[in-house]
Amino acid sequence: MLAKRINTPQVSAFLAWSFLFTPALLHDSSWIAWILVPASALLIWPLTATRIVLIPALITLSLLGAINIFHIGFFGYLADEFFIATALRSNQNEMKEFVQTLPALQIAQVLAWCMAAFFASKTIIRSRSHGSYTAPRTSYLCAMLIWAALAAWGVSKKMDSTTFFQKMHRVYPMHLVQASFRHHEMEQGLFYHPLIPVQPPEHVLAKTIVVVLGESATAQRWSLLGYQDADTNAPLRNKAGVAATQVRAEGPNTASALPFMLTGFSASESVARQAASFIDLAHHAGYKTFVFTNSRFNNQQEDFYSLALRRSTDVYKKVGDGDFDEVLTPFLQTALSDTAEHKLIVLHTYGSHPGVNQRYPATRYQLPDPYDNSILYTSDLLEQWISIAQQSNPSSSLLLYASDHGLVMPPLSQTYRTGDAPSTYEVPLLLWSGAPDASPLGALRTSLPTMGSGSNAVLQQLAVRAMGYAPPDGKQ
Numbered sequence: 001m002l003a004k005r006i007n008t009p010q011v012s013a014f015l016a017w018s019f020l021f022t023p024a025l026l027h028d029s030s031w032i033a034w035i036l037v038p039a040s041a042l043l044i045w046p047l048t049a050t051r052i053v054l055i056p057a058l059i060t061l062s063l064l065g066a067i068n069i070f071h072i073g074f075f076g077y078l079a080d081e082f083f084i085a086t087a088l089r090s091n092q093n094e095m096k097e098f099v100q101t102l103p104a105l106q107i108a109q110v111l112a113w114c115m116a117a118f119f120a121s122k123t124i125i126r127s128r129s130h131g132s133y134t135a136p137r138t139s140y141l142c143a144m145l146i147w148a149a150l151a152a153w154g155v156s157k158k159m160d161s162t163t164f165f166q167k168m169h170r171v172y173p174m175h176l177v178q179a180s181f182r183h184h185e186m187e188q189g190l191f192y193h194p195l196i197p198v199q200p201p202e203h204v205l206a207k208t209i210v211v212v213l214g215e216s217a218t219a220q221r222w223s224l225l226g227y228q229d230a231d232t233n234a235p236l237r238n239k240a241g242v243a244a245t246q247v248r249a250e251g252p253n254t255a256s257a258l259p260f261m262l263t264g265f266s267a268s269e270s271v272a273r274q275a276a277s278f279i280d281l282a283h284h285a286g287y288k289t290f291v292f293t294n295s296r297f298n299n300q301q302e303d304f305y306s307l308a309l310r311r312s313t314d315v316y317k318k319v320g321d322g323d324f325d326e327v328l329t330p331f332l333q334t335a336l337s338d339t340a341e342h343k344l345i346v347l348h349t350y351g352s353h354p355g356v357n358q359r360y361p362a363t364r365y366q367l368p369d370p371y372d373n374s375i376l377y378t379s380d381l382l383e384q385w386i387s388i389a390q391q392s393n394p395s396s397s398l399l400l401y402a403s404d405h406g407l408v409m410p411p412l413s414q415t416y417r418t419g420d421a422p423s424t425y426e427v428p429l430l431l432w433s434g435a436p437d438a439s440p441l442g443a444l445r446t447s448l449p450t451m452g453s454g455s456n457a458v459l460q461q462l463a464v465r466a467m468g469y470a471p472p473d474g475k476q
Contacts, residue, residue: 013127082255194276201468215351218406235383283312288340293348
């Protein structure tokens, strides 16, 4: 009797539908996550009611599965608002380069997923067209009743729609809805007016400040910080006035980590706090501000990152699109020769961005490991830029460098990933000043955090202290 009541095509369809929700298990395989897979499938099950909605739903879930498999493989968690921000700001060249550096295993995993998702979708569509198929009113009604109960709960808690859907992030794929809301909130507040102290600082420590925003360099490959397989910092080793330490990246990718280097906060918190970047504060303090970028990004639209770099900048120029970072050198020289008494110059590098074997002139750098070559090339440039700044203003110049995040690259490897690994989050911070240690500017050199005790947000703090602003705790 029970066997007669079981609608085999419908059961097969629901099992196939549930399979499309399994990428969540790659992020969390706890028993709760296993329960949430069929629960999520049931809640989204009403989308199978009509073919008009079913086909787009199947395509969307299949694509989201592929995206999440890639994202979990690189970062260890499901796609979030920073994935959306990265996708929107990446240009064609960066996307092409990204595809070329994908590990074969991840490509195979995604292809296997796409094939399995195709057969699952085929099973669902076939059951929808099956002669014995009848509209599963009971399951639809059950899903709708659950949604109604959840909505009533949200109303009782006085939640708006944004908060409600953010609370539902454990229901796959609502995490992407949550990410979309967060990204939207960040973009909505894009043109905020930063809150700046009423009075500019009276006593600046450095008249010339050069801030180098590094890319994808891990402290684990810096010989100044203990790496022994190659002397990747040889040009800096005997450079007077240089101090370096290891700090923690505030995120595994540029979209999540760079805002901390600019404002000291995440992108969303910067918007909420109307936080000023160190460029905003420099402009307020009377510095002439220059920003030169070699980063690859889609410059056809504004986002938090481009606006934070341009908002208070007197001279802004995109000088390259992932070229060798030496393309920045003549612009640094020109800015240093400017007649302004106080200058802030920001160099946004492409650093060791994947693929690392394309980040340096191969004829000049021939270490066995491409990642080591890219770090050595950056060290050469830092030494050159320090020398140029030193010649311009020997006693009142400061150069700061920090990387946004690192990479996970096995020795001699051409492939990489980022994510929950020490080499992703352990990044270098460097400070150079020609001033003696006993001077207020030279004292910044001795104030660097001990190995591993600070974050790359220290870059922002050091820059504003050099402008004469008091540190957050009020102590110099």
